Amino acid sequence: MKEKNPIKVLCYLEDDYGRDAEMLLPLIYFAEKYLNCQITFKLIWDVHAIYLSKPDLVLMPNTIGSVLAFKISKYAFENNIPVFSLISEGNFRTDGSFNYWGYNTDKIFYQKYICHWSKRTKDYFNRELPQLVNKNILTGATGFDRYKFYNFESREDFFRRKNLRPFTKVISYAGWAFGKLYNRQGFEELSFLHQNDPVKIAWLKEQMLLVENILKTVIDNNPDILFILKKHPNEANPSIVGEETNEMVHLKDRSNVLYIREKEAIHNLIYLSDIWLGFETTTALEAWLMGNKPTLLLNPDPKFKRDDLYKGSLVVNDALKLQTLINEFYQNSEIKAFNTQKLQQIRNKLISDTIGFDDGLNHLRAGYYLQETIRSTDPDHRVKVRFSFRFFTMHLLMIFGKCFYHKTLFQNLPKFKKTIWIFENFRLKNIPELKKKYYPYLTAFYKQHHLPQKIENQTIWKEIIF
Numbered sequence: 001m002k003e004k005n006p007i008k009v010l011c012y013l014e015d016d017y018g019r020d021a022e023m024l025l026p027l028i029y030f031a032e033k034y035l036n037c038q039i040t041f042k043l044i045w046d047v048h049a050i051y052l053s054k055p056d057l058v059l060m061p062n063t064i065g066s067v068l069a070f071k072i073s074k075y076a077f078e079n080n081i082p083v084f085s086l087i088s089e090g091n092f093r094t095d096g097s098f099n100y101w102g103y104n105t106d107k108i109f110y111q112k113y114i115c116h117w118s119k120r121t122k123d124y125f126n127r128e129l130p131q132l133v134n135k136n137i138l139t140g141a142t143g144f145d146r147y148k149f150y151n152f153e154s155r156e157d158f159f160r161r162k163n164l165r166p167f168t169k170v171i172s173y174a175g176w177a178f179g180k181l182y183n184r185q186g187f188e189e190l191s192f193l194h195q196n197d198p199v200k201i202a203w204l205k206e207q208m209l210l211v212e213n214i215l216k217t218v219i220d221n222n223p224d225i226l227f228i229l230k231k232h233p234n235e236a237n238p239s240i241v242g243e244e245t246n247e248m249v250h251l252k253d254r255s256n257v258l259y260i261r262e263k264e265a266i267h268n269l270i271y272l273s274d275i276w277l278g279f280e281t282t283t284a285l286e287a288w289l290m291g292n293k294p295t296l297l298l299n300p301d302p303k304f305k306r307d308d309l310y311k312g313s314l315v316v317n318d319a320l321k322l323q324t325l326i327n328e329f330y331q332n333s334e335i336k337a338f339n340t341q342k343l344q345q346i347r348n349k350l351i352s353d354t355i356g357f358d359d360g361l362n363h364l365r366a367g368y369y370l371q372e373t374i375r376s377t378d379p380d381h382r383v384k385v386r387f388s389f390r391f392f393t394m395h396l397l398m399i400f401g402k403c404f405y406h407k408t409l410f411q412n413l414p415k416f417k418k419t420i421w422i423f424e425n426f427r428l429k430n431i432p433e434l435k436k437k438y439y440p441y442l443t444a445f446y447k448q449h450h451l452p453q454k455i456e457n458q459t460i461w462k463e464i465i466f
Contacts, residue, residue, distance in 0.1 A: 005379040006038040010055035012072055014044045016430035017263055018233055020061035020088055023143030025434060026363035027086070027370065028059075029442045034455055035371055043426045044068045047388070048395035050076055054383040057081065057374065062088040063111050064102030077110035079385045084373045086366060090117030090141055091282055091354045093307060094124035109135060112373045115366055117141040118356045137369055138466060140362030141355035147289040148360025149445035150438060152271035162258065167226035169330060172269050173215060173298075176279035178208040179235035179246040203301070210300035211279055212247040217319035218326065223256050225326075228269055231261045247279070275329060277322075280306050284313050285354055288347050294338045296325060309354060312347035314338050360445060361464050368461055398426055 009031065013020055031037040039059070042049040045068065050058065063073035063085045073083045092098040101107050114135045116122035125136050159166055181204060219227050229248040244261075252259035260269070266283055267290070270276060276287040276295045284295040295313040302315045314337055316322045329335050337343075351358050357365075397419075405423040410416040446452055454460035 004036060006036050007057060007374055007377060007379050008053065008055045009037045009039045009057050009059050010049060010053055011039050011041050011059040012044050012069070013041060013061065013428060013431075014066070015425055016041075016428040017265070017434070019143060019266075021431065021434060022146060022265070022267075023086055023088070023141070024059070024061055025438055026145050026442060027142055027366050028435075029439055030363060030367040031059075031370060035367070035374055037374070041428045041431050043398075043422065043428060044072065045398060045422050045426065046395055047072050047075060048391040050079070050081065051385045051387060051391065052395075054385050055081060056377045056379050056383065058083045059370075060085040060111070062086065062102075063109070064100075064104045065089070067103050070103045070105070073110040074106065075388065075391070079383070081383060081385070082373050082376060083111040084113070084370050085111040086115050086139070086142060087117065090115075090121060091307060091309065092121060094120060097305070100125070100128070112376075113137045113369050115139040115369070116356075118353050120353045138356060139366040139369065140357040142363040142366050144286065144289060144355045144358065145360045145363050146267060146438075146441075147286065148358070149441045150267065151441060152290075153268045155272040158268065158272050164226070164258065167224070167256075169222075169225040170228065170273050171225055171275045171277060171326070172228040172230060172273040173248070173277040174230050174266070174281040174283045175232040175235065175246060175248055176208075176211075176281065177232045177235045178204065178211075178279075179232070179244045181205060181208070182245040203304075207279070207300060208247045211298050212250065214298050214300070214316070214319045214322060215247065215277075216251055218322055219251060219254055219257060221319075221323060222326070226256055226258060227251075227254075228258045228260060228273065230264070230266065230269060231259070233262065275326065275335075278313075280310065282309065282354070285309060285351060288312065288351065289358060292339075292344075292347075294325075294329060294335045296322065298322065309350055312343065312350045357464075359464075364451070364455075364460065365464055368465055398422055402426065 011024065011028065013024070015021065028039055032039060040053060040055070044066065047068065050072070058072065058076040058081055060069060060072065060083065063069050063083065065088055073085065076083045092100065109132065114125065114132065114137065116125065116136060116138050117140060119138055122136050122138050126133050155170065156166075181201070215227070215229070229251065231244070231246065231248065235244065235246060248259060251257055267286065270283065270287050270290050270293065273293065276284065276293050277298060278284055278295070279298055284297070287293040287295050297310055297313045297315050299315050300317055302317065314325065314335065316325065325335050356362060401419065402423050407420060407424070410420050410423075451460065454463070
């Protein structure tokens with residue numbers, strides 16, 4: 001019997017680490033091991049790769065998060081290449097304030113399915129866009145599966161890798177995107193969010209300074225605690241280079257501060273931290289998934305419109321309150337108010353409403369629908385792709401530009417510095433390393449839960465698809 005040709009999958013990423021890579025890797029593991037998929041990774045800039053490789057399917061973390069993501073989905077669709085896409089930011093508001101089209105100017109979802117993190121958002125889409133009811137599916141958030149099967153870096157290994165002196169106490173802060181206030185593209189995004197309301201923009205700037213002051217006070221008062229300050233990954237477009245302004249940057253040179261701009265897995269930071277701080281952050285939920293770590297939100301003015309996720313954390317208005325809770329934790333190994341049964345019940349409900357399921361199987365739920373998408377493809381059929389001069393030009397600029405690329409030089413050339421992210425990332429060279437590191441964890445998880453047998457006999461779908 002002739003062996004079937006593999007399904008050629010072109011997977012687009014903006015970077016080779018972080019949120020989007022983490023959410024796709026478990027799904028890619030399943031696709032490679034069980035769906036006969038041969039996956040090639042390309043930087044999101046290289047739309048022309050669709051023409052060159054003529055894939056059977058395009059795989060993406062999202063189709064609305066950037067202009068390029070949308071153009072890729074549309075170009076593939078117009079050439080009869082199915083698109084399977086997850087959603088990067090699936091914990092969105094369902095009160096009508098969320099722009100679910102993002103950069104999708106056509107207001108048409110070109111992917112096969114719209115993968116929802118939770119029943120809450122799926123039901124909202126069904127109400128808002130009833131014509132898409134057959135596209136709306138519940139997969140859960142695949143990026144959170146890793147908290148069920150990854151092994152995380154120890155504190156000792158982290159200190160060694162960062163060449164830090166040892167600390168016995170570690171507190172981390174997940175930055176909010178205050179830096180958007182100080183770059184043009186980010187400001188336009190915030191202005192859209194706040195309907196160009198100068199009062200709300202001024203309020204954001206004030207909150208940033210107040211949060212900075214809270215952090216400064218506790219950092220200066222606790223020299224024996226290492227404070228890790230993590231810049232928000234979407235604070236600025238990758239094409240924006242240079243020194244940023246946010247609530248952390250002025251604190252980065254203190255001896256008990258480690259300021260992290262990028263290239264650091266958030267799960268490792270959560271794992272090694274005793275307490276997790278933020279202004280407003282989905283990472284609080286990740287801290288709950290990892291041993292229910294205390295999450296404290298620094299909100300000088302807590303009365304603002306936001307996602308309900310804050311209800312599972314303790315809200316801190318000033319440095320004195322934060323110091324009191326820090327003292328309580330290190331004296332008693334817990335914060336009593338955080339561990340109440342009521343607050344734990346709230347967190348359990350928020351986990352369900354936010355990521356759907358916390359069983360580590362969301363990537364398999366997505367995998368079921370990826371399998372359904374693949375069934376509509378024919379790997380023996382020759383794909384025809386319309387040539388795009390624009391995408392071809394972009395491809396040539398990348399290919400020839402890398403021959404002349406010099407980071408220091410490009411940083412000082414106004415028209416070239418916006419291309420640095422392309423030349424730094426076009427190889428996506430960290431993806432093989434991530435696969436090498438994480439695939440053994442997945443293999444062990446599959447074995448522990450007898451997933452290979454259940455996938456083989458197809459009984460898994462009856463257990464997890466609702």
